[in-house]
Amino acid sequence: MTNPLYDALIAPLANRTTPVLTDSTGAEMTGAKLHAKALSYAAALCSLGLKPGDRLAVQIDKSAQALALYCGALAAGIVFLPLNTAYTAAEVEYFVANSGAALLVGAPDKQDELAQVAARNGARFETLDALGEGSLTDIARLIGPSFTPVARAADDLAAILYTSGTTGRSKGAMLTQANLLSNCDVLMAEWRFTDQDVLLHMLPIFHTHGLFVATNVVLRAGGRMIFLAGFKVDQALKFLPQATTMMGVPTFYTRLLDSPEFTRDLVAHMRLFTSGSAPLLAETHEEFEGRTGHRILERYGMTETNMNTSNPYDGERRAGTVGFPLQGVEVKITDPNTGEEVPRGTAGMIEVRGPNVFKGYWEMPEKTREELRENGFFITGDIGQIDADGYISIVGRQKDLIITGGYNVYPKEIELILDEQEGVLESAVIGVPHPDFGEAVVGVLVPRAGAKPDLDAIKAAMGESLAKFKQPKTLVEVAELPRNTMGKVQKNLLRQEFDAMFKVDA
Ligand code: AMP
Numbered sequence: 303m304t305n306p307l308y309d310a311l312i313a314p315l316a317n318r319t320t321p322v323l324t325d326s327t328g329a330e331m332t333g334a335k336l337h338a339k340a341l342s343y344a345a346a347l348c349s350l351g352l353k354p355g356d357r358l359a360v361q362i363d364k365s366a367q368a369l370a371l372y373c374g375a376l377a378a379g380i381v382f383l384p385l386n387t388a389y390t391a392a393e394v395e396y397f398v399a400n401s402g403a404a405l406l407v408g409a410p411d412k413q414d415e416l417a418q419v420a421a422r423n424g425a426r427f428e429t430l431d432a433l434g435e436g437s438l439t440d441i442a443r444l445i446g447p448s449f450t451p452v453a454r455a456a457d458d459l460a461a462i463l464y465t466s467g468t469t470g471r472s473k474g475a476m477l478t479q480a481n482l483l484s485n486c487d488v489l490m491a492e493w494r495f496t497d498q499d500v501l502l503h504m505l506p507i508f509h510t511h512g513l514f515v516a517t518n519v520v521l522r523a524g525g526r527m528i529f530l531a532g533f534k535v536d537q538a539l540k541f542l543p544q545a546t547t548m549m550g551v552p553t554f555y556t557r558l559l560d561s562p563e564f565t566r567d568l569v570a571h572m573r574l575f576t577s578g579s580a581p582l583l584a585e586t587h588e589e590f591e592g593r594t595g596h597r598i599l600e601r602y603g604m605t606e607t608n609m610n611t612s613n614p615y616d617g618e619r620r621a622g623t624v625g626f627p628l629q630g631v632e633v634k635i636t637d638p639n640t641g642e643e644v645p646r647g648t649a650g651m652i653e654v655r656g657p658n659v660f661k662g663y664w665e666m667p668e669k670t671r672e673e674l675r676e677n678g679f680f681i682t683g684d685i686g687q688i689d690a691d692g693y694i695s696i697v698g699r700q701k702d703l704i705i706t707g708g709y710n711v712y713p714k715e716i717e718l719i720l721d722e723q724e725g726v727l728e729s730a731v732i733g734v735p736h737p738d739f740g741e742a743v744v745g746v747l748v749p750r751a752g753a754k755p756d757l758d759a760i761k762a763a764m765g766e767s768l769a770k771f772k773q774p775k776t777l778v779e780v781a782e783l784p785r786n787t788m789g790k791v792q793k794n795l796l797r798q799e800f801d802a803m804f805k806v807d808a
Contacts, residue, residue, distance in 0.1 A: 304453060304454070305376070305377065305379065305451050305452060305453055305454040305479075306454065306456055306479045306480065306483050307376045307454070307460055307479050307482060307483055307518075308373075308376050308377045308451045308454075310483055310486075310487075310522055311373070311376070311486075311518060311521040311522055312337060312340055312373045312376060312377060312451075312521070313337075313451075314333070314524060315333035315334065315336050315337040315340075315521070316333070316334060316337045317333075317334060318332060318333025318334055318337075318524075319332055319333070319334060320332060320333065320526075321333075321526055322336050322521070322526055322527065323336065323366050323369070323526070323527050323529045324526065324527070324528050324529065324544075325366065325528075325529055325530070326530050326531065326537060326541075331366050336366070336369070336370055336373065337373075337447075338447040339366075339367065339370035339373075339374070339442070339447070340370045340371075340373035340374040340376075340377055341374065341377060341447035341448070341449040341451075342370075342374070342442035342443065342445060342446055342447045342449070343367075343370055343371045343373075343374030343375070343438070343442045344374035344375070344377040344378040344380075344449045344451070345442065345445045345446070345447070345448065345449040346374075346438060346441040346442040346445055347374060347375065347378050347380055347405070348378055348449070349441060349445055350405060350426055350428070350441070351404070351426075352378070352380050352404050352405055353380075354378065354379030354380065354452050354454070354458075355379065355380075355381065355458070355459070356380050356381065356403075356404040356405075357380075357381045357383050357401045357402060357403040357404060357462060358375050358380045358381065358382055358383060358403065358404070358405050358407070359383045359385060359394070359397055359398050359401060359403035359405070359406045359407070359425070360382070360383065360384050360385065360406075360407045360408075360430070360508075361384075361385040361386075361387060361389060361394055361406070361407070361408045361409070361412070361416070361508075362384075362387070362407055362408065362409060362430045362431075363387060363409060363431065363432035363531065364432075364506060364507050364512075364529070364531050364532070365430075365431075365432055365433065365434045365531075366434060366529060367430060367433075367434025367435075367439060368430065368434070368507060369507065369517065369529070370434075371407070371430065371438070372384070372507070372513065372517075374442075376460060377449065377451040377452070378449070378451070378452055379452035379453075379454050379458065381459045381460065381461060381462055382460065382461045382462075383397065383401055383403060383461065383462045383463075383464075383474075384461075384463070384507065384508035384509075384513060385397055385464070385508055386506070386508050386509075386787065387409075387506070387508065388787065391412065391415035391416060391418075391419055394406070394408070394416060394419055395419045395422070395423070396471070396472070397464055397472070397474075398419055398420065398423045398425055399423050400474060400664065400665070401462060401474055401664060402423075403423070403425050404425055404426065405420075405425055405426045405427070405428065406419065406420040406425050406426070406427050406428075407427075407428050407429065407430050407436075407438055408427065408429060408430075409429065409430070409431055409432070410429040410431050410436055411431075413427070413429055428441070432531070454479055455479070456478065456479050456480035456483075457478050457479070457480060457661070458478060458479055459476050459477065459478055459479075459661070460477055460478060460479045460481075460482050461477045461482070461513075462474040462475065462476055462477070462664050463475050463477060463509070463510055463605045464605075465605050465606070466605075466786065466790075473663040473664070473666055473669055474663055474664030474665075474666075475605045475606040475660045475663060475664075476660055476661040476662055476663070476664050477608070477660050477661070478660075478661055480657055481608060481657065481658055481659070481660060481661070482514055482518060482608065483518075484630065484656075484657035484658055485514065485515075485518075485608035485609055485628075485657075485658040486514065486518040486519050486522050487522065488609075488628050488629050488630060488631075488658075489515060489519050489609060489612075489628070490519050490522050490523050491629070492612055492614075492615055492628060492629065493519070493547075493574060493576065493599070493612070493615055494573075494574075494615055495519050495520065495522075495523035495525060495547075496523055496524070496525065497523060497524035497525055498525070498546065499520065499523060499525035499526070499546050499547055499573070500525065500526045500527070500528060500544060500545045500546050500547070501516060501519075501520050501525060501526070501527045501528070501545065501546075501547050501548070501549065502527075502528050502530075502538065502541055502542060502544075502545035502547070502548040502549075503516050503517070503520075503527040503528060503529050503530065503549070504530045504532060504533040504534075504537070504538065504548075504550070504554065505533075505549060505550070505551070506532070506787055506788075509579075509605075509787075509788060510603065510604070510605050510608060511549070511551070511578060511579050511603075511788065512549075514608060515549065515578075515603070515608070515609060516549050528541045528544060528545055533550075533553075533554050533557070535557050535558060535560075535561050535564075538554070538558060539558075539561065539563050539564060539568065542568055542569055542572070543568060543571070545572065546571070546572060546573045546574070547572065547573055547574040547575070547576075548572070548574075548575050548576075549575075549576045549577075549578075550575070550576070550577055551577065551578070551579045551580055551788050551789035552577055552579075552580050552581065552582040552583070552586060552789050553580075553785065553789040554577075554789075555575075555577060555582065555586055555590055555598060556586055559586065559589055559590060559593060564593065564594075565593070565594075566593060566594050566595055569594050569596065570594075570595070572594075572596060574599060574615075575590075575596055575598045575599065576598065576599045576600070576601060577598050577599070577600045577601070578600060578601045578602060578603060578609075578624075579603075579788040579789060579790065580785075580788060580789040580790045580791070581696060581714075582598060582600050582621075583622075583721065583728065584621035584622035585721065586598075587600070587619075587621035587622070588621060597619040598619070599612065599613045599615065599619050599625075600612075600613050600619070600621075600623070600624055600625065601613065601624060601625065602624035602625075602684075602694070602696060604682060604684075605660075606659070606660045606673075606680060606682075607654055607656075607658050607659050607660065607680055607682070608658040609628060609658065610627065610628060610631050610633060610652075610654045610656075610658065610682075611624045611625050611626055611627050611628060611631070611633060611694050612624070612625045612626070612628055613625030613626075613693075614626065620691075620693050622695055623689070623693040623694060623695040624686075624693075624694050624695065624696060625693060625694065626692055626693065626694065627654075627656075627694075628656075628658075630656050630657055630658075631654060631655070631656035631658060632654065632655045632656060632679075633652060633653070633654050633688075633694060634652075634653050634679070635648065635649070635650040635651065635652060635653075635686060635687060635688060636650050636651045636653055637650055637651070638650060638651045638685075638700060641675075646688055646689075646690070647687060647688070647689065647690065648687060649685055649686065649687045649697045649712060650685065650686075650687070651681060651682070651683075651684075651685060651700065652682045652684045652685070652686040652694070652696070653675075653679040653680060653681055653682065654679065654680050654682060655677070655678045655679045655680065659674075659678065659680045660674075660680070662674060683699055683700050683701065684696055684698075684699055684700070685697040685698050685699070685700055685703065685712060696714075697712045697714045697715070698712050698713050698714045702732070702733075702793050703733075704731070704732070704733030704741050704743055705733070705740055705741055706733065706736070706739045706740060706741050706742060706743055706771055707738075707739045707740065707771055708740070709771045709772075711731075711733070711743055711771065711772050713730070713731035713732065713793075714731075715768075715772065716729075716731045716743065716745065716764075716768065716772060716773075716774065717729050717730065717731050719763070719764065719767055719768065720745050720747060720760070720764075723755060723759075723760045723763060724753075724755065724756070724759075725749055725750055725753035725754060725755035725756070726747050726748070726749065726750065726753075726755050726760070727748045727749060727750045727751075727753075728747075728748050728783065729745055729746060729747050729748065730746045730783050730791050730793060730796055731743060731744070731745050731746070731774065732744050732746065732793050732796050732797050732800065733797070734797060734800050734801055734803055734804060735801065735804065735805065736775070736804040737804060737805075737806050739775075742775040742776075742804055743771075743772065743773065743774045743775055744774055744775065744776055744777075744778065744800055744803070745760075745764075745774035745776070745777045745778070746777075746778055746779075746780055746783070746796055746800070747760075747777055747778070747779050747780070748779070748780060748781065748782055748783060749779060755779070757777045757779075760777060761773070761774075761777065775804075776803070778800065783796070784796065
């Protein structure tokens with residue numbers, strides 16, 4: 303019997319008497335205990351009638367039990383489908399219906415709504431709360447951990463993760479055993495994870511970053527996690543002294559830097575800080591190095607592909623770039639219209655191929671054909687370029703491309719200049735409808751605390767460094783940029799907000 307992910311990540315826990323998880327109260331869970339809990343959940347899922355290949359949708363808070371449930375699903379060959387805890391019942395219904403989930407597990411305080419969602423879609427419903435208690439845990443406890451893991455092939459599905467869907471309906475990315483295991487092995491090796499590592503884990507576990515990049519790598523390496531419900535500066539400051547590594551989204555780093563208690567001494571012992579899921583400003587990278595002496599290692603990935611590129615562990619971690627393709631991953635930059643490769647240094651569509659790339663979108667063969675080429679290259683939707691040394695940088699999402707007066711404008715180029723202006727903390731550049739130009743470039747600025755940026759001076763500075771068509775037609779100030787839980791700026795919300803600014807009344 304083989305079950306690649308179970309064998310690599312979970313089976314080794316069976317005899318481990320040392321802790322694999324520590325929570326915010328300092329309570330520890332040994333490897334053997336996590337293993338037993340995983341098998342109990344696997345047995346519970348089977349007792350509820352789930353079979354290998356069935357989908358298990360979960361909308362649950364982060365806890366050791368939630369992680370054990372993920373491990374149990376892998377052992378039972380059941381496809382794990384984690385959902386953002388912020389989704390409303392109506393949103394959850396789409397995922398349950400679309401995936402044909404056999405079981406929905408949700409928080410007890412949402413039981414009334416979610417049980418109906420499940421019932422309407424022919425799924426069962428069980429509960430699991432933030433402390434790991436609930437009807438599913440009751441069943442698991444009753445049944446106990448006697449369970450024989452189910453055989454799985456490398457190409458069998460391990461998980462379905464839905465894309466965040468800011469431009470349309472979310473799509474379920476089908477991730478196989480081999481997708482997850484190959485990526486976890488490559489990351490463990492490239493980032494030098496060992497059984498001596500203690501990862502400060504503050505990311506959500508409904509997303510590829512917290513669930514696969516963080517958890518799979520640590521389990522595979524035999525390390526330990528300080529498993530916190532989410533990111534809080536005071537908690538991070540408290541637990542960093544006990545950790546060797548931290549994985550974060552850029553906002554974790556900017557918020558740590560805002561704290562005077564985040565000092566060089568506090569993190570002198572740390573081995574590695576990584577960042578991803580959204581662009582890390584070069585300025586943050588530099589400020590972090592100035593404060594701590596550590597250079598954050600930035601990497602790039604997505605739901606459909608796991609991780610694609612990383613700055614080097616040894617060698618220069620170049621600010622503002624996402625490094626080189628990971629071992630076994632091919633990256634090429636193509637013309638978005640023709641699909642032909644563009645010359646080095648030219649911005650174009652990032653396409654990736656490798657064992658990490660997903661199998662397709664769940665029951666959306668047409669969407670799959672549009673984005674996953676027959677030759678295996680996935681069209682990421684990200685625009686990027688490769689510099690003379692081979693470092694890849696992301697210019698932006700293709701859907702954020704602005705077409706003004708027939709010219710293409712990549713927001714990132716303008717944002718980099720805006721960010722450098724006096725009094726500007728950060729910026730986002732968007733396109734909004736314009737009667738003459740089709741779209742007009744709008745610069746949205748967040749002032750630094752207490753600063754009053756001089757908008758006329760900024761406009762003049764833009765005039766010096768940018769071609770006329772790239773210069774923002776207008777600059778607006780906002781208190782902060784809208785971001786999702788992974789720290790990504792939600793440009794769709796900004797576009798909605800400023801949609802009517804150039805509208806001419808009929
Ligand atoms: P998700 O599928 O939610 O993980 O989002 C993936 C998207 O996040 C990618 O397609 C990129 O647009 C963005 N992303 C991830 N990592 C980075 C990074 N290091 N720099 C810039 N954008 C990133």
